[in-house]
Amino acid sequence: MSPEKLLAARTGRESVYLPSNRLGLYLALRHWCTPGQRLLMSPISADEILFLVLAAGLVPVIAPISVLDGNIELARVTLSAVDAVLTTNLYGLPDEVMAMAGVVVIEDVAHAAETSVGGRPLGTFGAAGVFSLSKHAGAGSGGVLVVESAADRRALERERDLLLQPGALRRDLLTVATSVGRRLALKLDMARPAIRLARALGLQEPREGYRIALRPDELREALSSPLGLPALDAWVRADLHDYRCSRGAVARWYQGRRLERLPADRARRLAGVARLAELPTVAEGVLHHVDQPLFRVPLLVADRDGAVAALERRGIPTGYLYHPPYDDYAEPFVEPSTAPEAARWWARHVLPVDPLYAERALQVVESLLPAPPPPGDRLLDRAAAA
Numbered sequence: 553m554s555p556e557k558l559l560a561a562r563t564g565r566e567s568v569y570l571p572s573n574r575l576g577l578y579l580a581l582r583h584w585c586t587p588g589q590r591l592l593m594s595p596i597s598a599d600e601i602l603f604l605v606l607a608a609g610l611v612p613v614i615a616p617i618s619v620l621d622g623n624i625e626l627a628r629v630t631l632s633a634v635d636a637v638l639t640t641n642l643y644g645l646p647d648e649v650m651a652m653a654g655v656v657v658i659e660d661v662a663h664a665a666e667t668s669v670g671g672r673p674l675g676t677f678g679a680a681g682v683f684s685l686s687k688h689a690g691a692g693s694g695g696v697l698v699v700e701s702a703a704d705r706r707a708l709e710r711e712r713d714l715l716l717q718p719g720a721l722r723r724d725l726l727t728v729a730t731s732v733g734r735r736l737a738l739k740l741d742m743a744r745p746a747i748r749l750a751r752a753l754g755l756q757e758p759r760e761g762y763r764i765a766l767r768p769d770e771l772r773e774a775l776s777s778p779l780g781l782p783a784l785d786a787w788v789r790a791d792l793h794d795y796r797c798s799r800g801a802v803a804r805w806y807q808g809r810r811l812e813r814l815p816a817d818r819a820r821r822l823a824g825v826a827r828l829a830e831l832p833t834v835a836e837g838v839l840h841h842v843d844q845p846l847f848r849v850p851l852l853v854a855d856r857d858g859a860v861a862a863l864e865r866r867g868i869p870t871g872y873l874y875h876p877p878y879d880d881y882a883e884p885f886v887e888p889s890t891a892p893e894a895a896r897w898w899a900r901h902v903l904p905v906d907p908l909y910a911e912r913a914l915q916v917v918e919s920l921l922p923a924p925p926p927p928g929d930r931l932l933d934r935a936a937a938a
């Protein structure tokens with residue numbers, strides 16, 4: 553079955569097939585928001601997400617985050633001061649989507665393809681939910697956007713088609729081959745050569761630390777272009793240069809197959825979540841969601857970068873690190889958080905671990921020292937000082 557049909561079945565919604573999640577988020581923001589509106593978002597997400605928000609002409613209002621799960625801390629937000637919210641559902645831990653009534657909500661469910669809240673799948677709460685096929689399903693690049701009404705679906709399909717660039721069979725085959733290669737390398741414990749190859753092939757964007765270069769002057773110029781999204785391609789395409797190229801039958805067939813096989817991994821994923829949740833370093837939010845097949849299990853450790861290097865030596869790549877928070881990374885382009893310390897702490901200390909490879913990772917992560925207490929935790933600060 554096609555990826556869009558499978559996700560329509562999971563969510564009970566209308567679905568739109570896309571070459572990437574990021575294109576879907578852009579389309580949803582353009583469809584439900586108007587340029588100049590204020591969008592509340594977490595500072596802890598992938599680089600491209602900030603740039604597509606800017607491309608949509610919105611003001612990124614950076615939210616305080618919770619040290620429990622790295623998502624927006626709604627208790628410290630005045631929702632009436634923004635027009636819309638973009639959730640992240642970081643590593644699969646759900647945002648407080650039920651408490652976001654009264655504003656437009658766009659759900660980024662890239663990390664949360666298998667997370668439910670009260671038995672209802674994420675992606676069905678907001679005006680739109682956008683899935684990424686490269687995450688849980690490991691199906692190469694691709695995305696699916698789900699919405700409530702057929703009229704919205706049709707309008708979004710038209711808007712998508714205006715932005716699509718032509719695909720090529722060669723490119724589809726490369727996407728499938730890369731995806732198969734990645735999964736095999738991990739399975740066969742050959743991730744180190746695979747990481748080196750990905751870097752050599754330019755499949756990973758050059759980075760300054762964990763973020764791509766901001767190039768603020770060029771960015772400002774691109775934002776003043778009437779072209780919209782295409783003017784920001786150089787930023788939005790991070791790690792996925794064909795993010796708006798059509799995909800053909802081969803890629804879609806492969807993606808459907810990978811999605812169909814997700815339930816087969818569910819028990820192993822849940823076992824990994826349960827095992828990692830026993831560690832003293834696990835983020836507290838995980839303990840409330842051990843029944844969810846998370847994308848990654850966030851640990852909060854003292855020497856995160858040392859742990860990333862140690863894991864890589866054991867053949868376990870660590871991805872999905874978003875450091876520093878957007879308001880430190882791109883300060884002139886956002887409305888900064890009123891309480892940035894928690895995000896800085898989280899971004900510095902979080903170590904996301906793939907629950908499917910929990911046993912292998914445990915050799916390294918079991919002995920890691922926990923992060924220092926989070927900022928604002930005076931009780932713990934005092935205990936540490938004593």
Ligand SMILES: Cc1ncc(COP(=O)(O)O)c(C=O)c1O
Pocket residue numbers: 572573574575597598601640660662663683684685686693694695792795872
């Ligand atoms: C939180 C989050 N959202 C969205 C995306 C973008 O997904 P895609 O690569 O399918 O565009 C990513 C990619 O890493 C991500 O981590």
